[in-house]
Amino acid sequence: MKDLNSDFFYDIALDEDNKICSVFWADARTRAAYEEFDDVVSFDTTYLRNKYDIPFAPFVGVNHHGNSILLGYGLMSSKDTASFVWLFQCWLRCMRNKPPIGIITDQCRAMANAIQEVFPNTRHRWCLWHIMKKLPEKFQGMSTTQRSEGMNAFFDGFINYSTTLQQFVVQYDNAPRVKAQKEIQVDFSSLNMKVTCGSQSPIERQFQLEYTHARFEEVQTEFRSRMNCFIKETVKDDFFNTYTMKEERMWEGKCADKFFKVQLDPETKHCTCSCLLFEFRGIIYRHCLLVFGQEDAYSVP
Known part of the structure; x- marks a missing residue:
């Protein structure tokens, strides 16, 4: 060696x-x-x-x-x-x-x-x-x-x-x-030019400041997809806030809605979703973004 x-x-x-x-x-x-x-x-x-x-x-x-x-x-x-x-x-x-x-x-x-x-x-x-x-x-x-x-x-x-x-x-x-x-x-492009935010959301602004162009554009797609998601139920206990999330989808011309569970730790601000797409794709997904929008006292971890 x-x-x-x-x-x-x-x-x-x-x-x-x-x-x-x-x-x-x-x-x-x-x-x-x-x-x-x-x-x-x-x-x-x-x-x-x-x-x-x-x-x-x-x-x-x-x-x-x-x-x-x-x-x-x-x-x-x-x-x-x-x-x-x-x-x-x-x-x-x-x-x-x-x-x-x-x-x-x-x-x-x-x-x-x-x-x-x-x-x-x-x-x-x-x-x-x-x-x-x-x-x-x-x-x-x-x-x-x-x-x-x-x-x-x-x-x-x-x-x-x-x-x-x-x-x-x-x-x-x-x-x-x-x-x-x-x-x-x-890297030079990401440091010296900014992709324009598509909303007034402070969370999106945070991603704009921290992420590279490619990753931020992926997140923006998830921001736009939030409009298809709705929180149907919220349960809060001593440890987690648990949200039942409905996402409206179309499959072969028919409604094919899906439901997901999102958990937020109020102390650590750690958010997970049963879709597991953050673990699979490596970017924060639309379900967690909707929760962070509801919990405006929190910032994205």
């Missing part, structure tokens, strides 16, 4: 013949990014296999713009449990022994075994895209238009199946560098 100047990190695994079988590396930019965005990591080895049959295995996170970011890279000659354990241990050391809160992978048993061993307290979930991809095989005639934002979003135009290892070493850094430049431009 090598740790150069505490910034660039790499490790190499050798086989019984002293030949390289796996490599891991991460630069200073990816290590710094993980300090800020360590909540969920996606790991996938299905994107690219070169002519040496060595799959490229990037670690991917999500930044404050809702965009994917690279958090480490691996090349593996085998996809057994021992190889994944080695790679995950390298990544964990690289990230100063700070495991992610959650990790998303495909349905690889060897990978799942390695996650259980190296990240025992990390929540492991299967990738929705891989699940949806299999639906046509499992259900006759069913299809999906969901598109995976795969690793091609990073590396198309830089590397491909025919790329040699020597070319890969030269080219791999170009894609993250271009992506980092674009993120700097988006």
Whole structure:
């Protein structure tokens, strides 16, 4: 294991013949990014296999713009449990022994075994895209238009199946560098220009000040959707305020209303909803926004 100047990190695994079988590396930019965005990591080895049959295995996170970011890279000659354990241990050391809160992978048993061993307290979930991809095989005639934002979003135009290892070493850094430049431009735009609020709500104003453009525009969609939501019942006890929420919806030309339970802790201002869409999408949802609007003494946590 090598740790150069505490910034660039790499490790190499050798086989019984002293030949390289796996490599891991991460630069200073990816290590710094993980300090800020360590909540969920996606790991996938299905994107690219070169002519040496060595799959490229990037670690991917999500930044404050809702965009994917690279958090480490691996090349593996085998996809057994021992190889994944080695790679995950390298990544964990690289990230100063700070495991992610959650990790998303495909349905690889060897990978799942390695996650259980190296990240025992990390929540492991299967990738929705891989699940949806299999639906046509499992259900006759069913299809999906969901598109995976795969690793091609990073590396198309830089590397491909025919790329040699020597070319890969030269080219791999170009894609993250271009992506980092674009993120700097988006950061500059978010800091120096504001998306106009669509209401006089002080809560929306708070999001405008704190969120990046992309995230704030998502929240604005939820603000507009509040008009379809109504509080039907409120129950207050010593611990929580519980709201029964009705959301009016249309499905195939017919009313398809749904009901949800929203809980607000008056002391901590923590709000949760039975729809679980905050946990799934990572932004505050319309049901909680309506509750915060009713509880105007509270600010968004």
